[in-house]
Amino acid sequence: xxxxxxxxxxxxxxxxxxxxxxxxxxxxxxxxxxxxxxxxxxxxxxxxxxxxxxxxxxxxxxxxxxxxxxxxxxxxxxxxxxxxxxxxxxxxxxxxxxxxxxxxxxxxxxxxxxxxxxxxxxxxxxxxxxxxxxxxxxxxxxxxxxxxxxxxxxxxxxxxxxxxxxxxxxxxxxxxxxxxxxxxxxxxxxxxxxxxxxxxxxxxxxxxxxxxxxxxxxxxxxxxxxxxxxxxxxxxxxxxxxxxxxxxxxxxxxxxxxxxxxxxxxxxxxxxxxxxxxxxxxxxxxxxxxxxxxxxxxxxxxxxxxxxxxxxxxxxxxxxxxxxxxxxxxxxxxxxxxxxxxxxxxxxxxxxxxxxxxxxxxxxxxxxxxxxxxxxxxxxxxxxxxxxxxxxxxxxxxxxxxxxxxxxxxxxxxxxxxxxxxxxxxxxxxxx
Amino acid sequence: xxxxxxxxxxxxxxxxxxxxxxxxxxxxxxxxxxxxxxxxxxxxxxxxxxxxxxxxxxxxxxxxxxxxxxxxxxxxxxxxxxxxxxxxxxxxxxxxxxxxxxxxxxxxxxxxxxxxxxxxxxxxxxxxxxxxxxxxxxxxxxxxxxxxxxxxxxxxxxxxxxxxxxxxxxxxxxxxxxxxxxxxxxxxxxxxxxxxxxxxxxxxxxxxxxxxxxxxxxxxxxxxxxxxxxxxxxxxxxxxxxxxxxxxxxxxxxxxxxxxxxxxxxxxxxxxxxxxxxxxxxxxxxxxxxxxxxxxxxxxxxxxxxxxxxxxxxxxxxxxxxxxxxxxxxxxxxxxxxxxxxxxxxxxxxxxxxxxxxxxxxxxxxxxxxxxxxxxxxxxxxxxxxxxxxxxxxxxxxxxxxxxxxxxxxxxxxxxxxxxxxxxxxxxxxxxxxxxxxxx
Numbered sequence: 001x002x003x004x005x006x007x008x009x010x011x012x013x014x015x016x017x018x019x020x021x022x023x024x025x026x027x028x029x030x031x032x033x034x035x036x037x038x039x040x041x042x043x044x045x046x047x048x049x050x051x052x053x054x055x056x057x058x059x060x061x062x063x064x065x066x067x068x069x070x071x072x073x074x075x076x077x078x079x080x081x082x083x084x085x086x087x088x089x090x091x092x093x094x095x096x097x098x099x100x101x102x103x104x105x106x107x108x109x110x111x112x113x114x115x116x117x118x119x120x121x122x123x124x125x126x127x128x129x130x131x132x133x134x135x136x137x138x139x140x141x142x143x144x145x146x147x148x149x150x151x152x153x154x155x156x157x158x159x160x161x162x163x164x165x166x167x168x169x170x171x172x173x174x175x176x177x178x179x180x181x182x183x184x185x186x187x188x189x190x191x192x193x194x195x196x197x198x199x200x201x202x203x204x205x206x207x208x209x210x211x212x213x214x215x216x217x218x219x220x221x222x223x224x225x226x227x228x229x230x231x232x233x234x235x236x237x238x239x240x241x242x243x244x245x246x247x248x249x250x251x252x253x254x255x256x257x258x259x260x261x262x263x264x265x266x267x268x269x270x271x272x273x274x275x276x277x278x279x280x281x282x283x284x285x286x287x288x289x290x291x292x293x294x295x296x297x298x299x300x301x302x303x304x305x306x307x308x309x310x311x312x313x314x315x316x317x318x319x320x321x322x323x324x325x326x327x328x329x330x331x332x333x334x335x336x337x338x339x340x341x342x343x344x345x346x347x348x349x350x351x352x353x354x355x356x357x358x359x360x361x362x363x364x365x366x367x368x369x370x371x372x373x374x375x376x377x378x379x380x381x382x383x384x385x386x387x388x389x390x391x392x393x394x395x396x397x398x399x400x401x402x403x404x405x406x407x408x409x410x411x412x413x414x415x416x417x418x419x420x421x422x423x424x425x426x427x428x429x430x431x432x
Numbered sequence: 433x434x435x436x437x438x439x440x441x442x443x444x445x446x447x448x449x450x451x452x453x454x455x456x457x458x459x460x461x462x463x464x465x466x467x468x469x470x471x472x473x474x475x476x477x478x479x480x481x482x483x484x485x486x487x488x489x490x491x492x493x494x495x496x497x498x499x500x501x502x503x504x505x506x507x508x509x510x511x512x513x514x515x516x517x518x519x520x521x522x523x524x525x526x527x528x529x530x531x532x533x534x535x536x537x538x539x540x541x542x543x544x545x546x547x548x549x550x551x552x553x554x555x556x557x558x559x560x561x562x563x564x565x566x567x568x569x570x571x572x573x574x575x576x577x578x579x580x581x582x583x584x585x586x587x588x589x590x591x592x593x594x595x596x597x598x599x600x601x602x603x604x605x606x607x608x609x610x611x612x613x614x615x616x617x618x619x620x621x622x623x624x625x626x627x628x629x630x631x632x633x634x635x636x637x638x639x640x641x642x643x644x645x646x647x648x649x650x651x652x653x654x655x656x657x658x659x660x661x662x663x664x665x666x667x668x669x670x671x672x673x674x675x676x677x678x679x680x681x682x683x684x685x686x687x688x689x690x691x692x693x694x695x696x697x698x699x700x701x702x703x704x705x706x707x708x709x710x711x712x713x714x715x716x717x718x719x720x721x722x723x724x725x726x727x728x729x730x731x732x733x734x735x736x737x738x739x740x741x742x743x744x745x746x747x748x749x750x751x752x753x754x755x756x757x758x759x760x761x762x763x764x765x766x767x768x769x770x771x772x773x774x775x776x777x778x779x780x781x782x783x784x785x786x787x788x789x790x791x792x793x794x795x796x797x798x799x800x801x802x803x804x805x806x807x808x809x810x811x812x813x814x815x816x817x818x819x820x821x822x823x824x825x826x827x828x829x830x831x832x833x834x835x836x837x838x839x840x841x842x843x844x845x846x847x848x849x850x851x852x853x854x855x856x857x858x859x860x861x862x863x864x865x866x867x868x869x870x871x872x
Contacts, residue, residue, distance in 0.1 A: 067806035074809075075765060078512030081566035130515065132568060325509055365497050368505035 001055075001062045003038045006385050010420055012431045020419050023069060023388040024058035027423065029430050066376065069388065073374045076317070078325045082167070083128040084135045086321070086329040086340045087120075087153070088112075089146040095175050095218065097200070097210045099243065099272055099286050101341070104213075105141050108344050112149050112332040119334055121156045122357025131326065134161060138172030139329070139340050147183055154190040171195065173239075175210065177218050179225045184232045195229065195236045197222060201246040202253040209246065223260050230261070237266045242297060244287035250297055254304045264306045269297050273397065291414040295421065302425050309422070317391045323373045338370035341396040348399075369405065370395065378408040386415040433475050433483075433492050437499055438823050441467055442858050450861040454826045455503055456490030457754050459864055500814055503826055507812065510759035517567035518761075519558055520575040520609075520769040520780050521589060522546070524582040529611050529653060531645045533676070533707055535781060536577070542784035545582045546772035554770050555592050556797025562602075565766040569603045575769070575780065580614035582772075587622055594626050607631060611645070613653050615660030620667035629670035631703075632657060636675075637687040644681070661697055671700040672749065675737070678707040682733045689744050702741040703749045704734045735859075754864050755857065758829035763811060768799075776801070778808055779834040788837055808833065808843045817846040824853055 006023040015032040030038070037046055043060065054060040061068075089112050093105035102108060112120070128134045134157060143150065154170060161168040170190055176197035199222070200209040207217025229236045238257070242250060250269070258264050271294055274286040301308050321327045322339035329337040331344070334353040342348035350367045351359035375381035375392040384390070392398075393409025401409070424431060438455040441462075449467045451460045462470075469478050475492065486492040493499065523546045527539030536542075546554070562570055572593060574586040590606050597604035608623060612632035623630070634657060635644045642652025664671055673692070675685060685704070692700060738750045761767060762778040769777040771784060774793040782788035790805035813830040814820040822828070830836075831847030839847070 063801075063803045063806055067803070067810045071765075071806055071809045074508050074512060075565075078509045079514045079565050079765065081514065081568070132566070364502050365499075368502045369498075371509070372501060372505050 001043055001060060002041045004059055004061050005065060005383070006388060007038065007059055008385060008416065008419055009035060009039070010423060012423075016430075018423050018427065018430060019059060020423060021058055022386055022415075022419075023065070023072065026057040026059065027427065028054070028057065028059060066382065070376055072388070073376065077323065077371065077374070080324060080326055081132040082135050082169075082326070083124070083131040083133075084137070084321060084324075084327040085124055085127075086137045086139045086327075087143070087150075088139050088141065088329065088331050088340065088343065089143050089149040090332055091141040092145055093140060093142040093175070094145060094177060094213060095142065095210055096213045096215075097175075099200075099209065099241070102141070108141075110332045111146060112334075116332070116334040116353070117149055117152055119353040119355060119357060120330055121153055123330070123334075123336075123353045123359070124153075124157060125160050126357045127326070127328070128160075128166060131166070133167030133169065135169045135171070138170070138174065140174070141332075142175055142178065143172060144174050144178035144183065147178075147186075151186060154192075158190055169193070173198075175218065176222050176225045177212070179229070181228050181232070184228060184234060187234065188232065193235045195234060196239050197226065197236060198239045198241055199253060199257075200241045201249045202256050205246045205249045206253070209241075226261060226265070235266075237268060240267055240269045241272045242269060242289050242294065243272045244289050247289050247293055247297070251300055251304070254301060254306065258304070264304065267301065267306055267308060269294065269301060269308065273400075291411070291417075295414070295417050298418075298421055302421070308425075317389055320391065320394060322370055323391070323395060325371050338367065339396050342399065345399075373405055375408070377406060380410065381408050384410075384412060386412055389415060433487075434495050434497075435470055435473065435475070436490055436493050438826060439470065439491055440823055440854075440857065441470070442854070442861060444862075444865075450858070450865075451491060452754070452857065452861055453490045454823055455499055455757075457757065457827070458489035458491070459754055459861055460485065460489060460491070461865065500820070504812065504814060506757055506826075507759055507829075510757065511763045511809065512565070512765050514565045514567045514766055516569040516571050517558070517562040517565060517766040518571045518573070518764070519561075519767070520573045521554060521579075521586065522575050522577065522769065522771045522783060523579045523586045523589075524772055525577040525784055526581050527576060527578040527611070528581065528613060528647060529578065529645060530648050530650075533644070536784065539577050543577070544772040546585050546774075548585065548588070550772065550774045550793075551585050551589055553774055553793045553795060553797045555589055555596075557770070557793045557799060558593060559596055560797060561766055561768070561799070563600075567602070567766050569605070570597050571605045572607070574606070574608040574610070576610070578611050578614065579608055580610050580619060583614075583619055583622075590623075590626055590628075605629075611653065612657035612660045613647075615663050617663055617667075620663045620669060623664075623669055624667040627670075629672065630661075630664050631672045631674055632661060633674045633676060634688060634692075635677075636681040636684040637691055640681050640684045641688070644676075658691070658695055658697075661700070662695060665697060665699070671697065672703055673697075673700045674703045674705060676707045677704055677734055677737060679729065679733070682737060685737050686740055686744075689741060689746065692746075693744070698745055699747075701747045701749050702738075704737045704741065706734050753867065754860055755827040757826050760829055760833050762808065762833050765809065776805075778805070781834050782837065787841070788834075804843065811844050816844050819846055819848075822850070824850060824857075827857075828853060 004021055006021050008020045008022060010018045012018045017030050017032065017035045019028050019030060034046065037043060043051055051060065091102065091105050091108035091110055096104045124134060157168055170192045171194040173196045200206045203219040206219045210218050212218060226236065240250060240253065271289055272286050273288060298308055327338065329340040329343060331337065336350045336353065336359060337343050337348050338350065339348065348366055349363060351362040354360040373395050375387040378392055381387045381392050390411055393411055395405040397409045398407045399405045436453055436455065438453050440452045440454060442450040444450055444461065448461050448463050451462045466478065466482065483492060525539055525542035525544050530538050570593060572590060579586055594604045604626065606623065606626035606628040608628065609631045633645065635641045638652065638654040641654045645653050647653060661671060677685065692698060738748050741748050769780050769783060771777065775789045776791045776793065776799060777783050777788060778790050790808065791799050791801035794800055811833065813825050816830040819825045819830045831849065833843050835847045836845040837843050
């Protein structure tokens with residue numbers, strides 16, 4: 001019997017500790033005496049009831065934890081009941097954001113044609129046949145440049161799911177500018193929900209970073225759109241992109257959003273990374289902000305009354321769909337990929353959709369490589385206490401940096417603090 | 433381009449060769465020239481049309497293609513296929529029979545019944561496992577000992593779980609694996625409510641069967657079983673008749689089939705399985721542990737008897753055609769065998785041995801799994817002994833996991849039978865080819 005190697009100990013006050021177990025997502029409060037026993041793996045004097053509770057929640061174990069972790073990973077990867085698709089109807093975009101890794105729809109420029117739309121519908125149905133439901137997540141380019149394509153696909157899938165008694169969930173990432181009330185009405189028929197819209201700072205900063213092709217800003221338009229989403233009761237989430245340039249302005253944005261919307265909306269704060277795969281020839285490079293700074297922003301957001309889930313920050317287990325079975329990205333030309341960021345890179349292409357909705361020119365190995373990626377592949381992750389959350393970091397990031405998805409991206413430093421912020425945020429009364 | 437590691441060339445009876453790829457389970461027939469080109473790696477000389485077909489069938493692959501990774505993915509993902517949750521529930525270890533080849537100890541080594549309290553925990557466990565694995569169907573097999581000795585508990589479990597399955601809108605199926613001697617009108621009626629089926633063993637006509645499968649006091653069981661089957665049929669239960677065959681009884685099996693027909697049991701599914709010398713053999717695994725020469729003969733005998741049964745108009749359960757990628761059922765994450773004490777096993781031939789148990793269900797219906805469970809689930813044939821360098825591994829899966837436990841006390845050791853599998857593979861290729869020809 002020994003303490004789990006996935007326990008993270010936090011001194012939460014005099015003689016008190018909070019322990020977070022990264023594999024079981026379990027939290028326990030203990031005194032320093034028990035902390036001492038756990039750290040030294042000496043359980044002779046521990047009350048039996050405590051011990052059984054510790055074992056039940058995985059803080060203490062008698063089984064090789066690597067084999068448990070392996071099972072958890074595989075269960076997570078392979079026992080999903082949904083077929084999930086990231087759908088890219090077009091790579092074109094109506095904005096000209098300064099830090100766009102796709103260079104505002106100028107590297108890849110294609111849009112799905114009519115015959116591909118029909119193939120895509122067949123493909124999705126085929127892939128969903130043995131599943132209980134379908135999730136579609138819109139991505140681009142700017143997906144709302146092609147509302148007709150989207151509505152055609154939604155209509156067919158809704159008909160299919162209704163007949164086959166399957167669930168259908170549609171979400172999406174959009175710059176938001178084209179989300180008219182008319183479109184919202186149509187989206188409501190298909191229960192489109194959980195729409196992600198991106199901000200890059202308060203008006204003065206956002207309008208420079210995220211402008212229309214003609215250079216005019218989009219901030220005011222987005223506020224209007226969000227108010228309409230509120231009116232139509234469509235769920236949304238605001239993604240806040242942060243780099244060195246706009247970091248110091250995020251507080252102002254948070255204040256303004258609260259002020260304009262009358263409440264603190266759901267947000268997620270994300271660091272913008274420089275992606276070399278596409279930006280090789282781009283003179284404008286992203287100045288990446290440090291992890292510490294990101295952490296400060298999360299604390300600031302919480303202070304300002306926003307509810308953010310720090311534990312989700314950089315959490316690839318939650319954040320990455322590409323390393324799970326039955327998840328696919330559909331490119332405008334009918335090519336299939338695992339990761340939406342890897343679209344256009346030949347070695348990550350899984351195949352292309354044929355007339356009958358099957359896949360042709362299949363690259364089995366590419367699929368398997370993505371589906372298999374997990375932290376136990378990597379020596380440095382195998383002994384890491386954060387591996388169950390981090391999952392060896394972003395696979396595409398690894399490809400971007402090292403030319404291979406099978407290299408871990410370590411975010412160890414960040415997790416210690418993220419969890420602490422999370423514990424403080426959610427269990428404030430347990431501190432001190 | 434390069435040739436797949438998993439290509440296997442076997443001579444046909446003519447002058448050609450079967451070209452089977454064990455990873456993609458694809459089959460083609462090639463002539464001597466092509467075989468030579470493949471073997472000498474003179475791939476650029478293979479005609480373009482044929483090369484394209486080879487690529488489509490995984491015979492030829494890209495130079496940097498990592499086939500082991502592909503196999504590893506398929507192996508892992510198959511463990512978690514969650515179409516159906518499946519549980520064998522051993523409602524009792526007790527048995528009224530004393531069959532000569534019983535691997536469970538004839539209900540003497542262990543004879544406990546499952547009590548109501550354990551049954552309730554078991555039901556909680558089953559519901560939880562079904563939900564947690566997102567399963568879309570639930571299948572329960574009552575198993576023993578002789579399960580009908582404790583049918584009250586079995587029925588309670590079936591009633592409760594079928595009701596629950598209805599509530600959450602997933603299909604439910606129930607089966608009883610029984611010796612058939614205790615099937616009454618009441619039991620058959622109750623099972624029929626679940627569209628149930630029964631699996632019963634008959635080892636020959638009366639005089640043969642009664643010598644092998646008898647009551648504790650030595651009396652024969654044949655007539656009682658036939659009576660039971662007639663009742664089962666009257667209530668519309670699907671019947672599978674398992675016939676365990678070896679040299680001693682095979683000549684008499686046609687006479688058994690005749691008796692079944694006379695009793696109007698010709699709708700039954702016939703399942704003919706060899707009795708192996710060496711072990712409590714698994715019935716579904718293509719690679720079983722067979723040490724003796726007689727085992728090989730037994731298998732040949734079974735193949736012949738299957739043909740006879742089909743000719744006589746019976747349905748049969750023999751899997752012909754190309755072998756599947758073999759991921760033993762014991763590895764399926766939503767499949768367990770639960771014994772009367774609430775202990776869990778991964779394979780039906782492992783109870784009642786405590787050291788082969790993978791855990792137990794606690795008072796709240798939660799499984800407490802031990803390290804054997806995780807060891808079994810982490811099985812990866814590519815890392816077992818020298819299986820990583822064997823062409824047959826995808827269709828063999830390193831052999832029978834339960835046999836590895838019996839032999840080595842450890843689940844992940846190689847239980848190899850390469851020569852036999854090659855021979856079997858040739859039969860499969862021949863069958864598949866004739867099937868393709870006949871459907872053309």
